[in-house]
Amino acid sequence: MADREGKGDERFRRMLSRLKERRFRLTPQRLAVVEILARDRTHPSASEIYERVRQRFPTLSLATVYKTLFLLKELGEVLELGFPDGSNHYDGYHPRPHPHLICLRCRKIFDPELKRLDDLEKQVQRRTGFRVLSHRLDFFGLCPECAKEKKG
Amino acid sequence: MADREGKGDERFRRMLSRLKERRFRLTPQRLAVVEILARDRTHPSASEIYERVRQRFPTLSLATVYKTLFLLKELGEVLELGFPDGSNHYDGYHPRPHPHLICLRCRKIFDPELKRLDDLEKQVQRRTGFRVLSHRLDFFGLCPECAKEKKG
């Protein structure tokens, strides 16, 4: 995915420095995975990341992708988005919790512009006594394109 | 789980009549699974349901549990709650989307009393052009009990 605003660069550099400060090794495979996570805005799955990196590193294994994802999740630099079917998709461009729109037909994932929900966690914490650490808010339905085709 | 208000009964009867009207057979195994879903408020997983029903029907198979869950999901009489680890939990007592509080330590699931979020889907629909059919809103953290023990 294109990254017109250069935020992907920023994300990439940040992720690298966080790995470095924790003394994790910057191997070529790892860098390639991190770069996709930093720049890609389509919320790829592990195997989609695998296929893309494998074009450059044909010997790459899925296990390596998962191990890198695990590291970045721990560091809070990647958001894991669980699907109803049990698979996961990843977002390293916007690593903090945010709402998603998930199309049940084409399976694309969108990041809507919605009013801030930042207070949500604090509100719930206050009201329930639960110590809230993160949340997820996902909407399932049909994107405008698929809603159209459904009728036509 | 106890069901002091009799809402579980109501749910049970409703689920039965919906199955009947669609001409699905009311086998003893199926009834036992439905009854747990209607009354249980702990959000059990498929295998938890399986273990409980197996006390009465030792030959029950997990496949049968899953097939019943599939039916009830289709009918909108059971809510499937996907966990980050890929497993699912089920709620036939409150089958419409509602927020959950999920404790990362004891793994219990709570139904908080929160202000209505019913308009949420409509709001998002208006703002994004997406045809919203359902949603999920989950908070992850530590329940009051586990937050206490964490310190102690």
Next chain:
DNA sequence: CTTCATGCAAAACATTTGCAGCTGG
């Protein structure tokens, strides 16, 4: 050099599917 990472294969899970035989209505 010495850790840590890689890549392979096997294991671990949750869930689905195929099918022979059984049974609810």
Next chain:
DNA sequence: CCAGCTGCAAATGTTTTGCATGAAG
């Protein structure tokens, strides 16, 4: 009766793990 259900076992798909080899720092 007989379409639909059950239960078993095998298949599926995703993620994790164990371990020998290899490379980053």
